[in-house]
Amino acid sequence: MAITNATDQTFTTETNEGLVLADFWAPWCGPCKMIAPVLEELDAELGEKVKIVKVDVDENxxxxxxxxxxxxxxxxxxxxxxxxxxxxxxxxxxxxxxLVSKHA
Incomplete structure (x- = not known):
């Protein structure tokens, strides 16, 4: 499953079913840039258990x-x-x- 970008309009639809990890981030945030590849790896390994959704806080x-x-x-x-x-x-x-395993 690929990581999805959600907006104010799509967030509820993207997160209303199953287990979803929502990442609230911004392009200028250093720690956000550091966690992005971690989330990619997590998606590759646990994509069938959890959906990952990114939300740009500046735009949403x-x-x-x-x-x-x-x-x-x-x-x-x-x-x-x-x-x-x-x-x-x-x-x-x-x-x-x-964190995901506790709730899967």
Missing amino acids: QETAGKYGVMSIPTLILMKDGEIVDKVIGYQPKEALAE
């Missing part, structure tokens, strides 16, 4: 505000549209894989 402020995103990167794990976990800042792949 409504969604970022709705979910209380104050720092980036913020990763919100959702199951069938409901928040089940949330982590802020750079996370190693192992930590994200464990």
Whole structure:
């Protein structure tokens, strides 16, 4: 499964079914750039268990505000549209894989 870019208009549709890891990020954010390849690896390894959705907070402020995103990167794990976990800042792949496994 490929990583999807979501917008204010598509976020609810993209996250309402199954396990979804939403990455709230911005192009100018250093830690966001560091976590991007980690998310690519995670998608390659766990793509059948979790869908990864990226949300650019500069372009989608409504969604970022709705979910209380104050720092980036913020990763919100959702199951069938409901928040089940949330982590802020750079996370190693192992930590994200464990986060997904807890709720898969």
